[in-house]
Amino acid sequence: MATINLADYDSAAVRAAARKLSSCAQNLRGxxxxxxxxxxxxxxxxxxxxxxxxLTARVNELSGDVATLLGGINGLVKALNRYADELDATARRLRQQMQG
Structure with missing residues (x-):
């Protein structure tokens, strides 16, 4: 029977990565x-x-590029946080199944 090491699935590390990306987005925005x-x-x-x-046209284009980048970063942050939530939920279910 295969063993599962729940420590291999580190939701805290995933959340830390999401926080770093969020900080990058804040710095970019600010x-x-x-x-x-x-x-x-x-x-x-x-x-x-x-x-x-x-110059106005180029600055407007740059502004749009930055907005697109921020949207992508924000989407990635949300996806990472959802993934971390799923890791936690899966770990809880596995623990419950192993106990019961």
């Missing part, structure tokens, strides 16, 4: 997003015409 907004706000005072339009 730093990069605010810098992008600052740049956008300075364009009208510093550039005119085609140059302003081109």
């Amino acid at each position: 730093g990069t997003v605010s810098q992008i907004q600052s740049i956008k706000g300075q364009i009208p005072a510093n550039l005119k015409g085609e140059a302003a339009d081109a």
